[in-house]
Amino acid sequence: MTSQRRVILEEVKKLGSHPTADQIYERVRKRLSKISMGTVYRNLDILAASGHIRKLEPAQTQMHFEGKTQEHYHITCIHCGRIDDAPGEPLHDSLENMENALGNLTKFGIFGHKLEFIGVCEACREAGKAFPVEDAGSETDQIEPQEEGGMRWKNAPVR
Secondary structure, eight states: OOHHHHHHHHHHHHHOSOOBHHHHHHHHHHHOTTOOHHHHHHHHHHHHHTTSSEEEOOTTSOOEEESOOSSOOEEEETTTOOEEEOSSOOOHHHHHHHHHHHHHHSSOOOOOOOOEEEEOOHHHHHTTOEEEESOOGGGGGGEEEEEETTEEEEEOOOO
16 A cells, blocks of 8 residues: 555545545645646546445546445435445345346356446425436426437426
């Protein structure tokens, strides 16, 4: 563990959220003024590969990292890319059974899984952002005229 890598790991763990590499770089630079962005990226990849941190790769935003490595799930906003931890604990028995079944049904050696919930965060809902609808059916009065990626959108319900 190099001194640079240790500082990067400390900053990721201190944040306690799901920062991007850019956000981590800005914090690390306050402690190591001559560190380059490339060094931060390389070390984040090494720390993720060694299990010290997790690399989160949501489909619509840049990569995020976190210091919490125990099994848990995430909720990602489809508009702003915000990532939060999903409340509750993973159902280990059911998922372990599914991993074993997939391992038996395929030629893969299953060693883990990822589960990400997607939705619209509170801030985006309050800003009037919408969420995709497969089939609006009788709710056609709620469909907005914009289209993104061929999907229809409607206002997100507050739950």
